[in-house]
Amino acid sequence: MISRREFMQAAAALAAIYGGQTPWAKLSASEHKISQSDLLDVKPYGNVTLAHITDLHAQLKPVWFREPSVNLGVGEAEGKPPHLTGEEFLTHYNITKGSREAYALQSIEFQSLARKYGRMGGVDRIATILKHIRSERAKNTLFLDGGDTWQGSYTALQTKSADIVEVMNALKPDAMTGHWEFTLGAERVNEIKEGLDFPFLGANIFDNEWEEPAFEAVKMFDKGGVKIAVIGQAFPYTPIANPRWMIPNWSFGIREEVIVKQVEDAKKNGAALVVLLSHNGFDVDRKLASRVEGIDVILCGHTHDALPEPVKVGNTLLIASGSNGKFVSRLDLDVSASGVKGFNYRLIPVFSDVITPDPEVAAIIEKVRAPYEKELSRVVGQTDSLLYRRGSFNGTVDDLICNALLEQRDAEIALSPGFRWGPSLLPGQKITVEDIYNVCAITYPAAYRTTMSGEQLKAIFEDVADNLFNPDPYYQQGGDMVRVGGLGYTIDTKQKIGQRISNMTELKTNKPIDLNKDYVVAGWASINEATKGPPIWEVIENYLKDHTPVKVDANDSIKIK
Amino acid sequence: MNKFTRREVLAIGTTAFATVATVALSSSPFALAEAKKTPKSLLESFTGGKQVNEGKITLEMPEIAENGNTVPLSFKVESPMTKDDYVKRVIIISEGNPRPDVATFNFSPLSGEAAASSRMRLAKTQNIIAVAELSDGTFHMTKTEVKVTIGGCGG
Numbered sequence: 048m049i050s051r052r053e054f055m056q057a058a059a060a061l062a063a064i065y066g067g068q069t070p071w072a073k074l075s076a077s078e079h080k081i082s083q084s085d086l087l088d089v090k091p092y093g094n095v096t097l098a099h100i101t102d103l104h105a106q107l108k109p110v111w112f113r114e115p116s117v118n119l120g121v122g123e124a125e126g127k128p129p130h131l132t133g134e135e136f137l138t139h140y141n142i143t144k145g146s147r148e149a150y151a152l153q154s155i156e157f158q159s160l161a162r163k164y165g166r167m168g169g170v171d172r173i174a175t176i177l178k179h180i181r182s183e184r185a186k187n188t189l190f191l192d193g194g195d196t197w198q199g200s201y202t203a204l205q206t207k208s209a210d211i212v213e214v215m216n217a218l219k220p221d222a223m224t225g226h227w228e229f230t231l232g233a234e235r236v237n238e239i240k241e242g243l244d245f246p247f248l249g250a251n252i253f254d255n256e257w258e259e260p261a262f263e264a265v266k267m268f269d270k271g272g273v274k275i276a277v278i279g280q281a282f283p284y285t286p287i288a289n290p291r292w293m294i295p296n297w298s299f300g301i302r303e304e305v306i307v308k309q310v311e312d313a314k315k316n317g318a319a320l321v322v323l324l325s326h327n328g329f330d331v332d333r334k335l336a337s338r339v340e341g342i343d344v345i346l347c348g349h350t351h352d353a354l355p356e357p358v359k360v361g362n363t364l365l366i367a368s369g370s371n372g373k374f375v376s377r378l379d380l381d382v383s384a385s386g387v388k389g390f391n392y393r394l395i396p397v398f399s400d401v402i403t404p405d406p407e408v409a410a411i412i413e414k415v416r417a418p419y420e421k422e423l424s425r426v427v428g429q430t431d432s433l434l435y436r437r438g439s440f441n442g443t444v445d446d447l448i449c450n451a452l453l454e455q456r457d458a459e460i461a462l463s464p465g466f467r468w469g470p471s472l473l474p475g476q477k478i479t480v481e482d483i484y485n486v487c488a489i490t491y492p493a494a495y496r497t498t499m500s501g502e503q504l505k506a507i508f509e510d511v512a513d514n515l516f517n518p519d520p521y522y523q524q525g526g527d528m529v530r531v532g533g534l535g536y537t538i539d540t541k542q543k544i545g546q547r548i549s550n551m552t553e554l555k556t557n558k559p560i561d562l563n564k565d566y567v568v569a570g571w572a573s574i575n576e577a578t579k580g581p582p583i584w585e586v587i588e589n590y591l592k593d594h595t596p597v598k599v600d601a602n603d604s605i606k607i608k
Numbered sequence: 609m610n611k612f613t614r615r616e617v618l619a620i621g622t623t624a625f626a627t628v629a630t631v632a633l634s635s636s637p638f639a640l641a642e643a644k645k646t647p648k649s650l651l652e653s654f655t656g657g658k659q660v661n662e663g664k665i666t667l668e669m670p671e672i673a674e675n676g677n678t679v680p681l682s683f684k685v686e687s688p689m690t691k692d693d694y695v696k697r698v699i700i701i702s703e704g705n706p707r708p709d710v711a712t713f714n715f716s717p718l719s720g721e722a723a724a725s726s727r728m729r730l731a732k733t734q735n736i737i738a739v740a741e742l743s744d745g746t747f748h749m750t751k752t753e754v755k756v757t758i759g760g761c762g763g
Contacts, residue, residue: 300671507758514672544733
């Protein structure tokens with residue numbers, strides 16, 4: 048355990064390495080002329096290094112990815128990282144506006160900074176970073192993948208994730224957990240899992256008939272002279288947020304009591320360092336850390352937050368490593384048999400123009416993409432607007448999708464799920480097939496058309512809002528609010544379920560939504576089996592044919608109380 | 609109260625793992641003859657109006673139900689389960705189902721521990737209450753909220 052005094056010592060050691068500046072502040076001062084070694088050279092500290100990526104969403108190549116400008120937290124999380132955005136975020140972490148770091152972590156001036164600093168990510172660059180870490184710390188390093196790795200691209204969809212699995216295997220992870228992986232269906236998950244050289248961990252996944260563990264829960268490692276326990280925690284609400292019929296025999300849940308037991312057992316088995324490789328979402332992990340004793344590090348995932356410093360809850364360090372390949376976390380720890388003495392952390396930004404691609408992994412990426420390259424690069428349109436997904440209530444990607452649904456499915460109201468994955472596109476950029484699939488490549492893509500009463504719509508909004516804004520993080524599912532086209536509303540996040548949504552208005556007529564009237568509703572990503580409709584990518588492509596260059600107007604139809 | 613053997617319980621299909629207790633299921637047709645109960649009246653008839661303390665009993669249920677038709681629950685009461693100090697009964701009460709009485713589990717010192725697992729149906733988001741009656745005549749309770757949601761938008 049880290050005492051306050053030891054923590055101060057660790058902080059002092061960190062100051063010595065960086066001359067009193069955090070690495071982010073140093074980068075911030077160095078403007079845009081930086082080298083790979085500026086990003087990667089860290090004086091090794093302690094005896095264990097944890098390298099972490101999460102929520103890659105099968106993005107093999109570098110991407111633009113705009114972080115949210117609105118990311119509301121509720122209850123105890125209100126106003127705390129990761130719920131700081133824009134200026135508040137920059138001030139909190141002492142990051143210069145307009146710097147590389149501001150670009151990587153925040154949305155202010157995203158378009159101009161994106162053009163200045165380039166795309167981020169690329170698994171071949173991530174490979175270079177891992178090689179660098181391992182070259183210094185071969186016997187001390189664990190590379191852990193937080194999941195949402197196998198889904199999110201055209202090639203992952205076409206190959207049932209064989210592409211991303213082959214590329215990731217070349218990076219030799221030591222363990223992973225998952226969420227969107229399960230949307231491949233149980234059979235395919237098992238098939239891939241059996242071929243992995245590392246464990247797919249899920250302490251909270253149980254057979255739902257007999258409540259027996261369905262996945263390996265924990266893996267013990269010997270690194271740097273100490274025993275390390277890595278406990279895997281898959282996304283607790285997978286069968287609720289995603290189709291349960293695809294994984295009919297698996298039950299998930301937070302299962303705090305299971306984690307408590309796993310931590311106890313790990314300690315009994317001699318673990319000096321206990322790591323939770325988690326796909327809970329940041330606020331859930333923060334609550335978990337405050338209630339479960341003995342976890343030294345939680346490697347957080349799911350909510351896509353990128354934080355330049357760990358958040359400390361009691362003696363637990365929470366690490367948030369971003370998404371879509373933008374960051375690799377490097378956490379150096381000084382661990383003795385009696386526990387953690389200190390740490391040194393760097394959230395390494397994967398600037399694709401600065402970090403040299405690893406040639407071997409680059410070759411594998413080219414190989415897996417080659418059969419699809421022609422279709423991937425086929426241009427289907429162009430955008431005049433910045434297209435991005437993130438935001439508590441809306442983003443231009445889903446505004447575009449809702450517009451496409453309204454028109455192509457001849458609907459009065461459109462719904463698009465509050466997914467947090469999917470890269471951004473800059474104004475003027477051509478839109479390719481790859482770009483479209485990057486924001487909608489799922490295994491249940493049918494764009495349905497149905498009728499719903501005003502009352503049903505209200506119930507859906509209230510239900511989803513409570514899954515996001517319930518003040519108790521254990522009841523939060525960690526996406527963003529369901530996106531809506533053709534309808535506006537007012538939301539008061541601090542109310543209870545049933546009372547958050549008001550002033551529902553049909554935008555076309557500017558009339559209040561009639562709770563007793565039926566409306567024609569189009570949407571996609573229904574979790575119900577046998578949903579009918581064309582795949583959403585077809586709907587988007589057809590819409591773009593008639594609307595290029597496409598323009599997405601500012602969306603002010605959702606009022607926040 | 610209608611007592612069921614383990615085999616009968618499993619045959620009904622609503623309860624699994626109730627190996628250490630006999631259980632009276634409210635879903636039995638015999639219960640229909642009873643007067644309409646509320647969670648409050650049910651609690652009062654179980655305790656005889658005595659004071660109920662928080663604690664000693666833990667109830668594990670998911671925060672959000674994956675399938676409202678069959679939600680796992682398990683409970684455990686801290687007790688040495690000796691002849692002089694044991695758990696007599698545990699009642700599970702639903703605050704939001706059409707019928708509040710879910711099940712009553714009967715224990716004896718021979719049960720070894722006062723713990724059981726079962727499954728229940730949830731009509732909607734609600735609190736589930738578990739109350740234990742100890743051999744010394746005291747009552748202990750815990751409560752947990754389980755959400756039943758439409759789902760489908762996470763991630």
